[in-house]
Amino acid sequence: MKNLARMTLAICTLFTVNVNAADSTWLVCSDKTLALSVFEHRSDDGENRETNLTLIKGIHNFFETLLTNDPSDTPDANGFQSVWISGTPENSEFFSGKIKIDYVTKKVSLVGDLYFDGSDIATKIKTVLNCKEMQ
Numbered sequence: 001m002k003n004l005a006r007m008t009l010a011i012c013t014l015f016t017v018n019v020n021a022a023d024s025t026w027l028v029c030s031d032k033t034l035a036l037s038v039f040e041h042r043s044d045d046g047e048n049r050e051t052n053l054t055l056i057k058g059i060h061n062f063f064e065t066l067l068t069n070d071p072s073d074t075p076d077a078n079g080f081q082s083v084w085i086s087g088t089p090e091n092s093e094f095f096s097g098k099i100k101i102d103y104v105t106k107k108v109s110l111v112g113d114l115y116f117d118g119s120d121i122a123t124k125i126k127t128v129l130n131c132k133e134m135q
Helices: 002-020
Strands: 024-030 035-042 049-057 060-067 081-086 094-102 107-115 123-134
Touching: 024 107, 035 107, 035 123, 049 081, 049 094
Parallel strands: none
Antiparallel strands: 024 035, 024 123, 035 049, 049 060, 060 081, 081 094, 094 107, 107 123
């Protein structure tokens, strides 16, 4: 009976530790003209990581997911990743450029072109967004 109680306690402790483990990071970033949500977490397969990006400019919302197992999402020598962040309707509004996410300094660098409402005239973006880590 004692062994059963100890085993139950060990299993409960094991599951409690796993449930409470910090396995993701959520940053909310802004430069007062753009807002960006960065949610980095374990992917559905449990083996890789993914980063969900939500870029907001006024009423325009853009979404993308970066995958650690996708070679096209690999950062370059300067830490920048090429990114295409789609708006709604898809491919009518989008950001095309590079992003560098620094989880230590909580800053995101964004360089590229932002397109609105199907226009082929780009709004140039070159900014550093300051972030706060959310719980």
